[in-house]
Amino acid sequence: xxxxxxxxxxxxxxxxxxxxxxxxxxxxxxxxxxxxxxxxxxxxxxxxxxxxxxxxxxxxxxxxxxxxxxxxxxxxxxxxxxxxxxxxxxxxxxxxxxxxxxxxxxxxxxxxxxxxxxxxxxxxxxxxxxxxxxxxxxxxxxxxxxxxxxxxxxxxxxxxxxxxxxxxxxxxxxxxxxxxxxxxxxxxxxxxxxxxxxxxxxxxxxxx
Numbered sequence: 236x237x238x239x240x241x242x243x244x245x246x247x248x249x250x251x252x253x254x255x256x257x258x259x260x261x262x263x264x265x266x267x268x269x270x271x272x273x274x275x276x277x278x279x280x281x282x283x284x285x286x287x288x289x290x291x292x293x294x295x296x297x298x299x300x301x302x303x304x305x306x307x308x309x310x311x312x313x314x315x316x317x318x319x320x321x322x323x324x325x326x327x328x329x330x331x332x333x334x335x336x337x338x339x340x341x342x343x344x345x346x347x348x349x350x351x352x353x354x355x356x357x358x359x360x361x362x363x364x365x366x367x368x369x370x371x372x373x374x375x376x377x378x379x380x381x382x383x384x385x386x387x388x389x390x391x392x393x394x395x396x397x398x399x400x401x402x403x404x405x406x407x408x409x410x411x412x413x414x415x416x417x418x419x420x421x422x423x424x425x426x427x428x429x430x431x432x433x434x435x436x437x438x439x440x441x442x443x
Contacts, residue, residue, distance in 0.1 A: 272375040277342035283349035285310035302326035333361035337369040351380035414439040
């Protein structure tokens with residue numbers, strides 16, 4: 236087991252889901268954005284989705300095929316438990332996003348706070364390479380990260396903070412002319428301990 240896998244398995248083993256800093260009772264913003272760009276019957280992937288409630292809510296609303304990718308097998312098992320008897324309806328991918336090669340495409344790619352953990356340019360390149368392979372032309376990528384005034388660390392790890400402008404510039408640098416920024420907003424997440432974390436969420440359309 237490599238160091239990154241061990242770190243994230245330990246994070247999820249250490250406490251119950253509702254005490255993790257990124258826990259959301261309802262993933263309202265993510266659901267709204269995803270369903271704006273995803274039609275019934277189209278493919279969807281939640282990158283770093285773990286045990287997020289987003290997949291179970293999308294499944295209950297009739298969306299699919301659905302996939303969840305996470306580096307932690309521990310949290311994927313928790314996600315499966317949440318869905319219970321319908322867990323087999325979802326594709327569960329236990330992988331490091333920087334080492335994953337998609338074998339299919341997804342109309343909508345959703346990432347709530349994975350990319351910001353990639354502080355090394357080689358890891359960022361690997362992520363964007365996977366993104367380009369996974370999202371078809373006219374597909375959508377929704378990427379959330381800590382905003383420029385957000386936390387500098389999460390779960391003991393440094394993060395790269397972004398605005399929608401700097402995130403768009405990063406994608407342009409790593410995949411020139413491939414994605415166009417179509418929507419952006421900032422929002423504040425309240426952690427279970429009532430701390431405030433400022434996020435940005437950017438929506439990109441694949442145009443080439």
